[in-house]
Amino acid sequence: MDGRRSRLVLLCGLPGAGKTTVAKKLERELCAVRLCPDEWLTELGFSLFDSEARDRVERRLWQHAQDLLASGAVVILENGFWQRPERDEKRLRARALGAGVELRYLKVPMAELERRIALRNREPGSVVLTTELLGECWSQFEAPTPAELDLFDPPLSWTTRGERPSQPLRGEPPRT
Template structure:
């Protein structure tokens, strides 16, 4: 049966890396807020250049993609920061409305490891940048999941091993 996996973790914790592995190995549909944002505003858009109406449009499009895929019997990964319980609850409502199971996936990477990745990314520009201020504020505001239905990836566990332990392969 299809379900919704809601990823959460601080920036540069490895959410997208792990979500892409699940997408590749298990055929899950990965819906990434950043991909939706870039599809609407172009790949060079900076978060601070998007106003409230623009962000509302991004989130509504993402929610619709999640709902449409769940309705089509697809298992969906919401590959977004989901830094607060409120953000995760908004996504969870989509699956609840359809009577589907939701599992939160907490990517638990130490802040210093994530910060090293942020600094490395500033040099090699493998992905879009996050300002030091945004990184710090997100880290301080992050609310780890406390629900019962949570799978936790704990850095530095090998991703392949973690997938075998936690997902039907």
């Protein structure tokens, strides 16, 4: 590594919030390793709705993320992190490894999520997500509070060479 401190970036948001888009941009800008459970599930031939397979993949990716953090890497996890206990667990474990930890909360209104999901549903080969299922996701989601966001490090907004990115990073939580 180049002497920089390892860092864990958690992307928090519902389906359609833009987690993968933000993660891919950060992957390039931060020279990070991006770990996306949905991509792994799809590549391994599992349904995105297979909760047992999802649990196994997410546990394995978390172990891999910890190994990468211990070696000094920047790691992006785009699990969604819908519940505070999971966010707390990842933050505390990464800090125990000496890593910085940031939470990127992608807050998107329901109407916009529905619009994005409808567009995604029209793409060939996409997994169809119904409005009803999106509503269920919304009801299970525990948005981070300002107090919780303060427990995380401020987002990195520069490349590894110290240059400013050409565009402001999207998906950063508003800091009050």
